[in-house]
Amino acid sequence: MNSGTLIPLSVRPMKGRKVPPCHFLFKIESFSSLSKASVENYTSEEFEAGGYQWTLSIYPTGNKKKDGQDHISAYLNLMVSSSSSFPVGWEVNAIVNLFVYDFLRDEYFSYQDASTMHFHKLQTEWGISKFMDLVSFNDPSNGFLIEDACVFGAEIFVIKPPSNQKYLSMIHEPPLLYYRWKFDYFSGRLYSDKYVSDRFLAGNYGWYLDFYPNGHVEGKGNSVSLFLTVDISSIPSNTKLYVQCILRVKDQIKGQHAETKFYHHFSSLHPTWGSTKLLPLATINDPTKGFLEADSCILETEFKVLGLVKAL
The missing domain is CATH 2.60.210.10 (Apoptosis, Tumor Necrosis Factor Receptor Associated Protein 2; Chain A)
Known part of the structure; x- marks a missing residue:
């Protein structure tokens, strides 16, 4: 030898x-x-x-x-x-x-x-x-x-070579994607668990907004919760979408919106991300705050698909 x-x-x-x-x-x-x-x-x-x-x-x-x-x-x-x-x-x-x-x-x-x-x-x-x-x-x-x-x-x-190898492909000048959902009869639907928006297309992928008018997880009973969810059937297998997102509840009087901003890898295993405590129930129900007009609130999302993460 x-x-x-x-x-x-x-x-x-x-x-x-x-x-x-x-x-x-x-x-x-x-x-x-x-x-x-x-x-x-x-x-x-x-x-x-x-x-x-x-x-x-x-x-x-x-x-x-x-x-x-x-x-x-x-x-x-x-x-x-x-x-x-x-x-x-x-x-x-x-x-x-x-x-x-x-x-x-x-x-x-x-x-x-x-x-x-x-x-x-x-x-x-x-x-x-x-x-x-x-x-x-x-x-x-x-x-x-x-x-x-x-x-x-x-x-x-x-x-040994890593068993899990990924690469990120950034998108040049990704477009800003937008969806608006007017949620009517808020007080009448306060005690139901979850509402899902119509499916909307953005960035060649299908999406939904998930709204919990009485909160979800740690927001249950004290806040409204709002999430962005990707339709997993619309994304290729073994692919993650690297997304920058803003979720908001609009202040329809003063424009002082309640919103959260985050980055997330959306995938078939992790299709949903958002905020469990986006806005306190006491605030959204306060008529002087402007979040409810005629018992309706306006939910919005603005986001960009910044890149795709795939397996090598």
Whole structure:
């Protein structure tokens, strides 16, 4: 197997943390016997991380072929059992950290540089030839080798393409869309729950106004509620409409309208948006305020479809 870029210890000092590596740990007892054995390195059993199988190899006296003498070398191997296991042209990108345990301080030390490693057919191994110098490792005051035992570990965070990718297509100079609804017999319909306007076309899409004369949710019994709703049958699948909207109840005397302004992504999952407490019932029923004339109120919406959000 080919090895990846080997980064010397002197370039990046190690850092410790209390939390153990989340993917793999293994303990070596009688480390001195492993160092004296004829085997050049010890390779762990396979373990899973990020949907792939890996092994961790430790060179107790260093990987001499990679100038790792007088050091411990550590390598992570991506297991590719056969060419059919991966699609043609496959690649795996992962953030990798290799660890050694400090028994005295109860900390796991690694370089923690958050480097992204690129694994592919010609490079299925990445490691550090000079992971730790043997003098420091064997010094009992450093805590890495206690009673001839040591612990190594690995974390591998595979970077996968996002499953949810969107793009926003803005509309150049979107037209201002307008709808007016005169709601008659307000007092006679005060105790019904919800009224829906006629369907109206705006921006090539169908819309409704939803009016709750006695309020909705937190506005129930204390305010009027008004919402804009898109007809979901009029929008393409997997599409959201990015909308800037004003909803209002008109003051028919002084022009001091009650209104709310918002931005919302209208879609089949979220077709409705508006205000639950647009205007207090006490205010709309006050004849001096001008919101009711001949028991009728005027509801309006002005909005622009600023853009379309679609899946890539």
